[in-house]
Amino acid sequence: MTLFRTLRRWQLLLLLASLGVPIVLMLWKPYVLIEGLQRGGLYAVIALPMALILGVVGIINLAHGEFMMLGAYFAYWMGVYAGLDPLVAMIPAVVAFALLGAITYVLTIRRALKAPELNQLLLTFGMAMVGTEFANLMWTSQPLKPHLSYVYSSVALGKLRFGTYAFIYTAAAIVLLVLLQLFLRKTRLGRAALAVGQNPRGARLVGIDVNRTYLLIFSVSIALVGALGAMFLTRHSVFPSAGSPFTMKSFCLIAMAGIGNLPGVVWGGFGLGIAEALVSSFRGYGGWADVVFFAVLVAVIMGKSYRRQTA
Amino acid sequence: MLAVAKLNHYYGKAHVLRDVSLDVGTESVGVFGPNGAGKTTLVHAIVGLVRPRSGDVTFDGRSLLRLPTHEVIRSGVALVPQERELFPYMSVRANLESGAAYIPGARKDLPAALQASFEMFPILKVRARQLAGTLSGGEQRMLAIARAMMSSPKLLILDEPSLGLQPSLVTELFHKVRNLGERSAILMAEQNVRQSLKAVGRGYVIENGQIALEGPSDELLRNDHVRRAYLGL
Ligand SMILES: Nc1ncnc2c1ncn2[C@@H]1O[C@H](COP(=O)(O)OP(=O)(O)OP(=O)(O)O)[C@@H](O)[C@H]1O
Ligand SMILES: [Mg+2]
Numbered sequence: 001m002t003l004f005r006t007l008r009r010w011q012l013l014l015l016l017a018s019l020g021v022p023i024v025l026m027l028w029k030p031y032v033l034i035e036g037l038q039r040g041g042l043y044a045v046i047a048l049p050m051a052l053i054l055g056v057v058g059i060i061n062l063a064h065g066e067f068m069m070l071g072a073y074f075a076y077w078m079g080v081y082a083g084l085d086p087l088v089a090m091i092p093a094v095v096a097f098a099l100l101g102a103i104t105y106v107l108t109i110r111r112a113l114k115a116p117e118l119n120q121l122l123l124t125f126g127m128a129m130v131g132t133e134f135a136n137l138m139w140t141s142q143p144l145k146p147h148l149s150y151v152y153s154s155v156a157l158g159k160l161r162f163g164t165y166a167f168i169y170t171a172a173a174i175v176l177l178v179l180l181q182l183f184l185r186k187t188r189l190g191r192a193a194l195a196v197g198q199n200p201r202g203a204r205l206v207g208i209d210v211n212r213t214y215l216l217i218f219s220v221s222i223a224l225v226g227a228l229g230a231m232f233l234t235r236h237s238v239f240p241s242a243g244s245p246f247t248m249k250s251f252c253l254i255a256m257a258g259i260g261n262l263p264g265v266v267w268g269g270f271g272l273g274i275a276e277a278l279v280s281s282f283r284g285y286g287g288w289a290d291v292v293f294f295a296v297l298v299a300v301i302m303g304k305s306y307r308r309q310t311a
Numbered sequence: 312m313l314a315v316a317k318l319n320h321y322y323g324k325a326h327v328l329r330d331v332s333l334d335v336g337t338e339s340v341g342v343f344g345p346n347g348a349g350k351t352t353l354v355h356a357i358v359g360l361v362r363p364r365s366g367d368v369t370f371d372g373r374s375l376l377r378l379p380t381h382e383v384i385r386s387g388v389a390l391v392p393q394e395r396e397l398f399p400y401m402s403v404r405a406n407l408e409s410g411a412a413y414i415p416g417a418r419k420d421l422p423a424a425l426q427a428s429f430e431m432f433p434i435l436k437v438r439a440r441q442l443a444g445t446l447s448g449g450e451q452r453m454l455a456i457a458r459a460m461m462s463s464p465k466l467l468i469l470d471e472p473s474l475g476l477q478p479s480l481v482t483e484l485f486h487k488v489r490n491l492g493e494r495s496a497i498l499m500a501e502q503n504v505r506q507s508l509k510a511v512g513r514g515y516v517i518e519n520g521q522i523a524l525e526g527p528s529d530e531l532l533r534n535d536h537v538r539r540a541y542l543g544l
Contacts, residue, residue, distance in 0.1 A: 202396035207413035
């Protein structure tokens with residue numbers, strides 16, 4: 001499990017493509033580039049905490065999107081009862097979801113760490129169902145959305161006029177990536193987390209408290225995704241099943257990037273966001289956007305295994 | 312320093328440690344025995360990687376038996392595991408640093424300890440920036456030993472350190488282990504009885520989970536059973 005690795009040749013190619021494609025797009029279909037970076041930023045930033053859990057704790061958290069959905073509800077009700085803007089509600093959300101993450105870890109995840117992977121999947125899948133049904137019972141399936149005027153801010157560049165607010169997701173993805181990389185490489189706790197992700201027994205043997213590391217990483221990740229739920233709410237409505245597509249997409253991004261490759265998750269998110277936006281930009285083909293997501297996923301995974309066979 | 316008393320361990324119904332008792336003072340001690348005798352299980356029980364059913368392990372008068380592994384390590388025991396247990400996607404240097412970074416008392420001496428590792432195994436200095444997972448088996452073995460020494464442990468446990476090393480390196484390794492004995496007490500599980508006996512002062516022979524023989528090295532060297540079963544004489 002690599003939490004970071006040296007740049008490989010195919011990653012260089014990807015880097016070139018990721019520079020070349022935007023330039024072409026900027027000239028040809030600027031809206032696709034803008035929409036893609038915004039959408040891709042949202043996918044990427046939400047996938048990052050899931051990648052952290054998988055890379056360090058080794059658990060595929062199928063309830064990831066549900067934690068985001070609960071975070072969005074949390075922010076919505078913070079708005080209704082305390083008058084907090086969702087972006088401000090991110091702060092109490094961090095605290096509340098760190099706690100929720102810790103409780104979830106202690107009560108469920110910790111007990112399943114040594115269980116077969118299939119059981120772990122079933123466990124987190126079950127948690128996702130519980131989360132969805134809980135939201136359904138508490139708040140019905142009706143979509144909820146606060147009214148926020150600032151999300152409609154836009155700028156005009158020459159003939160180009162576009163919304164700027166959603167770049168918050170693009171920025172959030174990059175900021176979170178940088179912060180996580182700094183944490184993992186520069187702090188003792190982060191390095192311990194990397195060690196635990198690569199070899200838990202080896203980590204114990206150098207004096208790392210593996211259980212505490214798992215608890216910490218799981219809580220931090222849930223805190224992050226809960227707060228991101230609040231950020232999600234600024235542009236999207238929340239309803240009980242709002243989170244599940246994000247579980248799927250996060251998981252796909254991580255599978256594409258390879259476990260532990262956080263920058264890969266972010267580039268992949270932007271790539272897929274742009275691909276989706278491109279398809280949607282052809283009138284009448286909008287419905288194919290989701291198909292593109294999975295088509296790119298299948299292509300990348302097949303390409304990877306092909307390379308492995310020929311390497 | 313280390314006292315193991317009447318340790319019993321079972322894997323399911325298999326009784327793999329039977330009333331094992333041994334002592335390590337400040338000297339070097341060997342544990343010899345064939346495959347499956349229970350050597351790895353014994354050292355795992357000492358550092359808390361397996362939980363024995365009965366018996367006790369004390370280190371400097373304190374029982375280790377209920378402690379989680381990381382606390383055993385922080386109390387001054389280091390293990391070079393049979394499977395090495397390195398961090399494959401970290402550089403050699405980062406692996407070495409990890410040996411001291413999480414032990415409160417060892418952190419401040421990290422640069423000196425790193426220097427000492429490179430002196431003990433010069434090849435590690437050459438490979439310092441290479442990922443540990445890309446080292447050869449022998450190089451990984453050296454890295455595992457150096458990583459364990461990074462914390463200047465009071466007791467160093469080595470589980471089959473000579474496994475997979477070329478004969479000339481084995482000789483060199485036991486020579487180094489003997490030198491390490493000046494800095495730490497040593498408990499070494501080995502199958503290569505002939506060579507490792509020269510590196511330790513005292514030895515135990517463990518067979519089917521039981522201590523079959525014990526004594527100073529020169530006595531074991533003269534023992535008929537040891538000569539027949541382990542030295543092929
Ligand atoms: N996790 C396990 N589950 C079940 N049985 C085990 C397990 N680990 C070891 N055993 C059994 O316990 C016995 C002792 O194993 P152990 O690894 O301690 O031997 P060893 O002396 O270290 O052997 P070797 O020299 O081959 O490393 C063996 O019979 C082995 O099959
Ligand atoms: Mg063994």
